[in-house]
Amino acid sequence: MTELDKLLASCLSEIEKCDNLKKMDSIRSVIFGKNGRITQIMDRLRGLDKEGKRKLGAEINVVKNEITRQLDLKHSRLELKELNKKLGSEFVDVSAPARHRSFGRIHPLTKVSEEIANILSSFGFVCADGPDLENEYYNFTALNMPDHHPARTMHDTFYVNVPSSEKGRNLLRTHTSPIQIHAMLANTPPHRFFSIGRVYRSDSDATHTPMFTQVEGLVVEKNVGFAHLKWIITNFLKKFFAVKDLSIRLRPSFFPFTEPSAEVDVSYGIKDGEMVFGCGDKWLEICGCGVVHPNVLRHGNVDADKYQGLAFGFGVERLTSLKYGISDLREYFESDDRWRNTFGFQHVS
Numbered sequence: 001m002t003e004l005d006k007l008l009a010s011c012l013s014e015i016e017k018c019d020n021l022k023k024m025d026s027i028r029s030v031i032f033g034k035n036g037r038i039t040q041i042m043d044r045l046r047g048l049d050k051e052g053k054r055k056l057g058a059e060i061n062v063v064k065n066e067i068t069r070q071l072d073l074k075h076s077r078l079e080l081k082e083l084n085k086k087l088g089s090e091f092v093d094v095s096a097p098a099r100h101r102s103f104g105r106i107h108p109l110t111k112v113s114e115e116i117a118n119i120l121s122s123f124g125f126v127c128a129d130g131p132d133l134e135n136e137y138y139n140f141t142a143l144n145m146p147d148h149h150p151a152r153t154m155h156d157t158f159y160v161n162v163p164s165s166e167k168g169r170n171l172l173r174t175h176t177s178p179i180q181i182h183a184m185l186a187n188t189p190p191h192r193f194f195s196i197g198r199v200y201r202s203d204s205d206a207t208h209t210p211m212f213t214q215v216e217g218l219v220v221e222k223n224v225g226f227a228h229l230k231w232i233i234t235n236f237l238k239k240f241f242a243v244k245d246l247s248i249r250l251r252p253s254f255f256p257f258t259e260p261s262a263e264v265d266v267s268y269g270i271k272d273g274e275m276v277f278g279c280g281d282k283w284l285e286i287c288g289c290g291v292v293h294p295n296v297l298r299h300g301n302v303d304a305d306k307y308q309g310l311a312f313g314f315g316v317e318r319l320t321s322l323k324y325g326i327s328d329l330r331e332y333f334e335s336d337d338r339w340r341n342t343f344g345f346q347h348v349s
């Protein structure tokens with residue numbers, strides 16, 4: 001038996017005896033590593049002549065190949081064995097209930113804001129936006145609310161402690177109406193805008209929260225009047241509550257930025273203990289509206305002798321509560337998962 005035959009036989013028996021993957025790695029390095037058994041024999045090639053090198057080289061290769069083949073074979077057998085052992089010990093109960101995954105819900109205000117935007121867009125209104133942090137000029141002065149107006153008092157309004165400018169003190173907007181001014185200034189008439197946004201007032205009880213959401217509509221066109229306003233509001237409400245018939249009642253009111261002004265009541269009845277719109281003889285206040293005061297048009301760079309303006313404002317929480325039966329206003333902003341799971345909407349993909 002040559003030295004190479006002996007080497008092969010002893011390597012193969014080592015491999016044969018080996019029973020785990022870790023040991024396989026050390027056997028491999030004992031044979032092929034830097035000072036491994038094959039490596040040592042290969043070193044001898046250096047001292048041989050050409051013919052000797054060729055002969056011994058070929059013999060070493062045969063041995064090397066055989067050892068490698070056996071190592072790989074054993075390696076994959078051991079791998080399979082260990083995998084089977086693992087599968088046997090790890091039990092997967094496919095009948096166990098799946099772990100709960102929360103996908104979140106669409107907040108009712110988001111859902112209703114989208115519904116409102118869709119309806120007003122179908123009437124030809126374009127969405128307009130403005131900042132939550134306003135100044136006295138846009139929030140009051142430009143809207144014909146003079147210095148002595150009660151809404152300007154600290155008691156009602158959140159003034160913000162940042163340096164005031166020539167446009168007055170800074171404050172969180174108390175209504176979305178300043179967007180009327182921004183939108184008019186940024187465009188040329190005729191106008192047909194709506195905006196949906198948060199507004200802030202120093203108020204808090206079951207029916208008032210310091211922050212709430214308003215939707216504002218503005219039309220500036222030639223030859224428009226209260227009849228158009230009535231049509232827009234009635235048809236908006238019909239679409240929103242998905243009813244064929246619905247009556248509104250306009251009650252004279254006052255807003256500094258509209259003249260004449262009105263509060264709008266919508267008709268409803270009670271069926272099986274629930275409010276139903278489009279029938280019945282009861283009335284519920286739902287929005288403020290009016291013909292835009294000429295001073296407001298002028299502040300929006302509109303020729304008040306040629307154009308008339310119509311404006312209306314709804315509370316989005318109010319509309320949402322009426323449509324989806326939510327009673328306490330504060331719950332809209334409490335981020336309670338249980339509330340959202342009850343009143344929130346599922347995503348549709």
Ligand code: PHE
Nearest residue numbers: 175177288289290311312313
């Ligand atoms: N801005 C008014 C408010 O906050 C609502 C309103 C808007 C009234 C537009 C008339 C016209 O009370």
